[in-house]
Amino acid sequence: xxxxxxxRPGLVQIxxxxxxxxxxxxxxxxxxxxxxxxxRRAFLKGADEFDHHSVTLVQSDTAxxxxxxxxxxxxxxxxxxxxxxxxxxxxxEHIPAGEQPGYGRRIAxxxxxxxxxxxxxxxELSDPMPDIANPDIWPIEPHGMAARRxxxxxxxxxxxPRTLEFFTNVLDFSLTEKVEAEDxxxxxxxxxxxxxxxxxxxxxxxTPGAMHHAAFELSDWNAVGHAADIxxxxxxxxxxxxxxxxxxxxxxxxxxxxxGNRTEVFAEGFTYYPDHPTRSWDxxxxxxGIFYYQRQLNEKFMTVVT
Numbered sequence: 001x002x003x004x005x006x007x008r009p010g011l012v013q014i015x016x017x018x019x020x021x022x023x024x025x026x027x028x029x030x031x032x033x034x035x036x037x038x039x040r041r042a043f044l045k046g047a048d049e050f051d052h053h054s055v056t057l058v059q060s061d062t063a064x065x066x067x068x069x070x071x072x073x074x075x076x077x078x079x080x081x082x083x084x085x086x087x088x089x090x091x092x093e094h095i096p097a098g099e100q101p102g103y104g105r106r107i108a109x110x111x112x113x114x115x116x117x118x119x120x121x122x123x124e125l126s127d128p129m130p131d132i133a134n135p136d137i138w139p140i141e142p143h144g145m146a147a148r149r150x151x152x153x154x155x156x157x158x159x160x161p162r163t164l165e166f167f168t169n170v171l172d173f174s175l176t177e178k179v180e181a182e183d184x185x186x187x188x189x190x191x192x193x194x195x196x197x198x199x200x201x202x203x204x205x206x207t208p209g210a211m212h213h214a215a216f217e218l219s220d221w222n223a224v225g226h227a228a229d230i231x232x233x234x235x236x237x238x239x240x241x242x243x244x245x246x247x248x249x250x251x252x253x254x255x256x257x258x259x260g261n262r263t264e265v266f267a268e269g270f271t272y273y274p275d276h277p278t279r280s281w282d283x284x285x286x287x288x289g290i291f292y293y294q295r296q297l298n299e300k301f302m303t304v305v306t
Contacts, residue, residue, distance in 0.1 A: 007070070113159060157210060
């Protein structure tokens with residue numbers, strides 16, 4: 001598949017209430033690497049990521065997500081998508097190069113769901129970064145859960161139908177999977193800009209702009225089990241898992257950082273191509289769709305967001 005335009009989720013900024021505790025969670029437990037720190041912010045990356053950093057932790061009085069940013073194939077794509085976003089009726093903000101260390105200029109806009117979305121192209125290479133000359137499988141010994149990369153977000157908010165229209169018609173995402181009400185209204189959508197089962201998901205929620213979880217990829221099902229061992233060893237607050245999704249088919253476990261932000265580590269999931277039909281679930285099968293083994297939803301998963 002020739003990938004142009006929007007390539008992948010590349011950067012998320014997460015609000016935390018104690019940055020020291022958050023670094024223990026994301027670096028020591030999850031297995032990311034700290035590449036820099038400045039007043040009120042820390043910058044992290046996964047072992048398989050080439051961008052300067054993929055996670056920014058920012059000290060705040062509240063938990064949640066400030067924005068998610070997607071990497072573009074070329075610089076001209078910034079102007080292309082800016083024009084399309086404006087034509088849809090959404091205002092665009094310009095963020096100058098250097099606001100995030102190593103990052104070039106970005107554009108930012110609010111999705112119909114109430115979430116801040118950003119796009120960028122230019123970004124410096126990370127240090128450490130994966131080997132590219134006679135490469136070993138990792139440049140530095142893995143630690144913690146050995147998260148390989150920031151992979152996707154689930155965002156809960158208002159107006160999922162218009163959010164679907166915006167992401168598919170303006171940003172060129174594909175709808176890989178959906179949950180529909182009896183009248184066909186989309187209640188939850190899984191969107192891909194490449195070949196993954198999803199790069200971002202949106203779920204209808206009473207309030208706009210909520211973060212459900214940030215997800216990080218692990219190597220396989222055994223690694224998910226290892227993550228569960230770490231969660232138990234360090235008495236981390238767990239939501240559910242290890243288990244499997246029917247939707248996306250990912251093998252997963254959910255737990256919380258010290259500020260209450262939900263983290264997911266997962267492995268596998270189906271491969272998507274643009275000629276594939278959209279997979280569809282109705283609300284009666286939602287329990288099996290979300291938690292394939294348990295076949296029922298838990299209240300915390302459905303109600304707790306930041």
